[in-house]
Amino acid sequence: MKRLIEKGLMFGNLIEVSSPALVDRYRRALRHLTGKDTALTDFHIDISGYSPEIGMELDDPLYLNPNGVNRQFILLTTEQKRAPLLNAKFSFSRQVLREFIEQNESKLFALTTRDAVAGELQNSVLMANTPARLMDIRRIVTEADTTGGDVANARELTAKIERFKTEEDAWWDDVLIAEMIGLAKETGDVTRNPVDLEMTTTEVPNYWTAHFGGLYVWRDVEHPAVIASGAVPEIGGVEAFSMSARNRVAAFLDLNHLVEPIVKARGTDASAILRQKMDFIVVDAAASTGQSLQGATRRDLRMIARGLGADLPEAYLGLADLVRWIDGGGDWPKIDSKHPAYFYTLRGGAHMYRDLVNQMLAELAPLDVRQLFICHKELFYGLYKGWEDGKRGFVADFLDEEYQVDKAGTRAALFGPEPGMTPPGPPQEDPEPQARPPRRRNPQRMVELVGPWGAVKRGR
Template identity: 60%
Template sequence: MRRLIQRGLMFGNLIEVASPVLVERYNRALQHLTGKTTALEDFHIDISGFSPEIGDELGDPFYLNHSGVNRQFILLTTEQRTAPLLNAQFSTSRGILQQFIEANEAQLFALTARDAVAGELLNSVYGMSDPSALLDIRLIEVEADSTSGTVRDSVELGTMIDRFKLQDDAWFDDVLIAQMIGLAKKTGDVTRNPVKLRDMSFKQDSFWTAHFGGIYLFRDVPHPAAITVGRIEDKLMDYQFELSQANEIAVFLELNGLAEPIVKAPGIDAATILQRKMEFIVAHVAAAQGEALERISAGRIRGLTRQYAAELPAEFKGLAALLRWATSGGAWPRISSDHPAYFYTLRASEGPYADLVNMLLAELAPLDVLQLFICHKDAFYSAYAGWPEPFKDYVARFLEQSYQSDKAATREALFGHEATVPLPPEQEELIELVGPWGALKR
């Protein structure tokens, strides 16, 4: 993983904590949440305040995420909202933290100017002894306060102020007045500068979890289903498929309108995207044959394609047929759902499930290394560990040069949605009749 770390592709965009003041605040919050502290004088943290260096020091990469549920967090700065979430156990956790920080930015800015904020993403599950526990996760609530209890004290002081104003004899209540003065010394003037974090909760109907080898739950779509990366004995939903059941997953995506063919998606350069997917496959095959891939150009890729034509897998051949149709009027490719190239030809449809579907599609098309890196970091790092060394080097250089330079533009080019431009009637009729590439076996 050294190549990835050096290029900022792993542990990138973390927030550096180097000042003694911030380290001391972090330790107060860490002690408050876990009873532990760090002896490190500088380290880096993600959006949740997790530090890989402290994880190594404590011998516990889940020191803020015990049992992988109810993730705790430490905020030292609102700038953490741009950082990644490491060791994510649920696909929704980073988005929840981002929304919480953005919705409370002014209050958090004031709180973190003097103290750390510690909190937790709460649900009704406290352990993952079996997969059925996932079904009990319905709502995530965010609970947070400064380590000195500023938010709690501000609420209490506000209640006291209301009581002081409304009670006729409050002027003579020396105990109440003393308590108000004592709290005001800690909170400041809450009448002019109220410190209150918004109560926030998030429905958790459809999500991915890393538990039990990886499970995708789609519970609030018209035709719900669970998709597991490997085999599990528990029956979670009426419709439950393994990642290897390509046809069933294809039908699920089509019935719910969750995916669309790349060549039908408006506003994108489908030919360039297909060509890039093919180049990744060629580079992987060539690297497995011992080819050095230090200097890759379009001409070099064409040469490797000719050289290893017999070894290229069905994924490449299916994409090549689709590219011929898209660019030079070749025959309409009949890529059915059991064809290895099928999921390489799709992307998520616009809607609330787009990120989750793109994550699933990335896992179903693992040689599209760009989509895998963007949409499913855990699956990318796992696959990367088993790739040939020349391919690792090729992928690391490609991502540094072609993705890191402008992440937003790359994401927009791949996954952005614009107003749909109708296809010619005869082509639309064909797609409606047989599905995107061929008839799906229902």
């Protein structure tokens, strides 16, 4: 993992904490939340305030995430909103934290100039001891305060000010006035400079969780289901099946209008994207046979592919057939959900659950290491440890040289513009369809005639 850390591909964009004042604030917040302490004088934190160095010191990677369910957080600066979330147990946690910081940014900026802000992502589940308990996670409430209780004191002062203004004879209540003066010394003038933090509530209808080997919980779709990376759980009232049941997964994605074929996506260079996926498949095949990948270029990978010949994976051959068709030199390939290339040909549609769909597709097509790194870092790091050293080196160099230089541009090219809050649904027809030549080579027309692939069987 050292190679990834050196290139900023692991623990990248963390916030450095090295000044004595910030370290002291962090320690106070840590004791306030957990009762634990650290002897470190410099370390790094993620968006939630989790530090991998302190996690190692305490021998507890979940010291801010008890039971892996209710994530606690420590904010020292609003700049944490740009940091990643390490050891994520739920796909929604980072987005919820970022939204909380952005909605309260000016107040948090003022509060963190003198103290740390500590809080928790609260839900009704304290322990996920059974898969069925995960179905109760529907709403996340984010609440926070400084370790000195500035927000609570400000709320109390505000209430007392209201009493002072409205209650009869409050002008002569010496106790009330003394309490107001005492609180004002702690909070300042809350009438001019409010320090209250807005408590946010976030609905989480669909999500991924690392619990129980990895589960994708889909509730807010036309055909709900729980899809398991490991053992299939028993959850009453909801259909559950394994990620390895490729036909059922494909039917689920199709019936709920969650995916679109890359060849049909507008403004996308489908041929270039699929060729890159083919290169990643060759890299895996070459590494497994002990071939050197040091400094390998695309030309080198083509030579390796020719050398492998009949030993090329079926996924590579399927994508090659599709690229030939896109370029106008081959017949329409028959790629159904049983074909190893099938999930490599899809991406999440332009809807509010796009990122979760792309995370699931990354798990279904793990040889596409670029999408795996972007969409499912937890799985990427886990698989990386088991790769041959040649593949680890190639992938680290590729991500450093090809992805790190333009992250936003790469994501837009692969997955399209950032989706809005549109729910998934059947694709909309163009209001004024453009005339298309009746030639077989037009990929858009052919896809519209046969559907995404015309090969997903909807039965079990």
